[in-house]
Amino acid sequence: MxxxxxxxxxxxxxxxxxxxxxxxxxxxxxxxxxxxxxxxxxxxxxxxxxxTKEKLLLYGLEHLAARFGERVAARAGSAGAAAGPRATAESLLLASLPTDEESRTFHLVYTSYAVLSVTEPALAAQPFLQRPGAAEDALTDLLRQAQAAGLTRPGLDARTEAITLLALAAGLGTSILVGHRTPDAATTVLRHQLDRAFEREGRD
Amino acid sequence: MxxxxxxxxxxxxxxxxxxxxxxxxxxxxxxxxxxxxxxxxxxxxxxxxxxTKEKLLLYGLEHLAARFGERVAARAGSAGAAAGPRATAESLLLASLPTDEESRTFHLVYTSYAVLSVTEPALAAQPFLQRPGAAEDALTDLLRQAQAAGLTRPGLDARTEAITLLALAAGLGTSILVGHRTPDAATTVLRHQLDRAFEREGRD
DNA sequence: AACAACGTGGTACGGTCGTATCACGAAAAT
DNA sequence: ATTTTCGTGATACGACCGTACCACGTTGTT
Missing domain, CATH: 1.10.10.60 (Homeodomain-like)
Incomplete structure (x- = not known):
């Protein structure tokens, strides 16, 4: 040994x-x-x-969040800045949907942690649950870039749109998880919302 | 006795x-x-x-869903058909946000049940979790009415918009629950999305 | 009036869970 | 080479949980 x-x-x-x-x-x-x-x-x-078990749970959440953050960043990065902000935003959002087994596990466990944190103060104090602002900021930046390039719907508020897209993805993710909706259907809905944010004047 | x-x-x-x-x-x-x-x-x-405990949990969920359904219906009804579909849709969606203590409890417990149902077959078989299609249908109808009255954005797909709004409300609700966002901020985002669905041509 | 069924309390049992204790072998330090 | 620290196993303990059992009063029935 x-x-x-x-x-x-x-x-x-x-x-x-x-x-x-x-x-x-x-x-x-x-x-x-x-x-x-x-x-x-x-x-x-x-x-x-x-x-103790509490420390195990804490570390487990930490590890889970880190691994998933890497995954999403990798997907968003692989779409590449070359493909434009729309493609980057799309892959970022789609990567957070529970489509394959790994992301399904992540969603389930992460949601379990979130629910636990509401009633368990020790978990709520963890930064991984209280600051998912990173994704929001990244998406907001992406939208602002697109806005500067004239790719977005006129009058779009980048931060509000980012919040909307992320909350929508979260809600759709839960729907998939509990079996209310298929990944394909959720993807369609999410793309639809993206289409609206990125539609230029005169199209549609 | x-x-x-x-x-x-x-x-x-x-x-x-x-x-x-x-x-x-x-x-x-x-x-x-x-x-x-x-x-x-x-x-x-x-x-x-x-x-048995399982039966208690099942009944508890049943009761919870029924009580909340009544609550949402009452709020949507109190806005009244007189106020128009936009107001009805808005009160329907806002009523499902965890703003006060009662709806906060509902959201927390309901989400707990949802998470449980993923790994517990007995709970997943319950109809209250597997068909929340009622709200989706109701909201779709509302949007179709508004569409027929010319109140909505041109080219709007009523069913997709209903799904979007409900998933968005669910996602925002979770955000409020875990303390990421205030009820006011979530309400603003939700209203913003409603504004977009109900905006007429030439405004904006 | 006697009896049966219902509603209720108290308590015990088997299992599991998180945690603590004891013991021991193998590497590192002196 | 001896001692000390580290890593590992087996097992025990106390608490709690869901469930089962037993006894008793009360109410309705015949």
Whole structure:
């Protein structure tokens, strides 16, 4: 058995096990023993690296948010600045929709955390839940660029439109999650709203 | 001690106790003993009227959805058909935002149920979560009426706009709930979207 | 008047959960 | 080479949870 283990790596391994089992059985149903089994380690190990369950949950959320942030940024970046602000905004918003299994898990677990944070002060204090303003700012900037280039509907308020698009994506995401709507239908609705923001005079 | 008690009334009393404590401490933290204490009855009584916890939760959701449906309908109705479709749509959507304590509790508990239903098949089978199509249909009708009266933006697709508005309201509602946004800010955004749907040609 | 069914309280049981304790082997330090 | 620290396992403990069981008074029925 190797000694002098990399703590950060182990914590990540365990946190990802937490996210997996939370995505499968729901965050409310995850116990320390489940996480240990999923990660392939003993219960004692989970206790060793995260002394308490609360700390495990906190770290799990932190890790989840970071991973998803990277994912969305990667997608938005791969569309590239070359493709124009409209394409960038679209891929940013679509990347946040629970279409594949990974983003579905993210949405479910993240929403679970959000709901938990309403009644659990320790979670509410975490910055990942209280400042999703990053996405809002990024999208607002994108819209302002498009506006300066004359690509947007006249009279558009960039910040309001950004808030609208993000809230819409969040609402649609939840709809998909609970099975009210298909990913395709949600995508269509989201594109429709984008079309309206980016339509130039005289079109339509 | 009175015998021959009204079962329906008792069940309602207990279900409302469930909703209250769920709104206060989170649905995940609700136990039978908590519900009993909140309702002012013994644990045995809760077991007597709802044999199992699952049945209690199911009934609680049913009751919650019914009460909120009445609330929204009452608000939309009080705006009256006289005030026009725009005002009716607005009060319908604003009534679903968690502004006061009652709707805040509703949103929190309802969202908790929604999240639970993703991983709990028994809850997902409930019709209150799987068909909120009623609101969508009602709003679509409203928009079609307005469309026929020439009150809406040209080229508007009533169903898509209804879906958009409802998803937007849901997303904004969650934002309010977790403290990202104030009710006022959310109301402004929602009104803005309504303005766009109802704007006539030549204005703007 | 006797009996059956309903409503209610108290309490106990089995299980699970988060956490704590004890023990031990392997690496690092001296 | 010895000692100390680190990583790991197994197991125990106390609390709580949902549920089941038992007993008793009250009300309606015959």
């Amino acid at each position: 190797p000694k002098r283990v990399d703590h950060a790596e182990r914590r990540t391994q365990i946190a990802e096990a937490l996210v997996r089992v939370a995505g499968r059985r729901g965050l409310h149903a995850v116990g320390m023993r489940d996480v240990a089994a999923e990660a392939g380690v003993s219960l004692r190990l989970v206790q060793y690296y995260f002394e | 009175p015998k021959r008690v009204d079962h329906a009334e008792r069940r309602t009393q207990i279900a409302e106790a469930l909703v209250r404590v769920a709104g206060r401490r989170g649905l995940h933290a609700v136990g039978m003993r908590d519900v009993a204490a909140e309702a002012g009855v013994s644990l045995r009584l809760v077991q007597y009227y709802f044999e």
